[in-house]
């Protein structure tokens with residue numbers, strides 16, 4: 001069953017009343033912010049405040065790592081559901097602690113990054129990447145919004161301390177975004193959460209999607225498809241192809 005706002009509220013009331021979950025994770029209107037923000041409904045009264053509309057773009061799966069030990073029902077769009085499945089596959093959360101409430105939501109099929117890549121030269125691809133990172137202020141909202149960026153100590157925070165901030169130069173920004181893309185290879189579920197979280201209009205989702213297409217095309221692997229999946233980066237078979245990535249040499 002796919003839920004809309006009325007069914008979500010009704011289900012949340014039922015689950016909380018019956019004590020089947022501790023929390024229903026959804027969103028509620030927030031006049032101060034101007035759009036719905038995450039909301040942890042713990043009572044029937046709370047459940048009646050849950051909303052669901054086109055402004056509910058946040059991937060709520062990002063909060064599941066902090067809710068270990070609590071039975072949580074979570075409102076999820078298709079990409080959010082894939083993120084939850086990936087967290088289950090990576091053993092970050094437990095199946096018996098999470099109930100996915102699949103929301104009715106259109107997901108547009110993205111255009112192929114591999115095709116774009118095959119039609120462009122290195123310079124054009126480089127310029128697209130630079131256009132995006134030049135807008136970046138290294139605020140890390142994209143990392144914070146990503147359910148799969150859950151390392152307790154990020155490699156970038158090890159360098160940036162209150163007395164030693166990250167430099168806002170192209171090299172640092174390139175390092176951040178390319179390393180993040182590699183850390184998420186075979187783990188990114190293309191939910192769009194990182195792009196939607198960016199207040200500066202940086203859109204590097206194509207980079208993530210390009211890596212996902214590469215893994216799909218070459219290793220028949222799609223993150224967030226199965227809770228039993230072994231991450232593509234953690235498995236090796238002698239028949240695996242050794243292949244250059246995104247235009248590299250084979």
Ligand code: SF4
Pocket residue numbers: 135136137138139140141142143197198199200201202
């Ligand atoms: S949210 Fe946007 S500005 Fe902030 S680090 Fe990510 S890409 Fe850069």
Ligand code: SF4
Pocket residue numbers: 083145146147148149184187188189190191192193194195205208
């Ligand atoms: S699309 Fe962005 S937020 Fe979503 S899983 Fe991939 S890297 Fe994380």
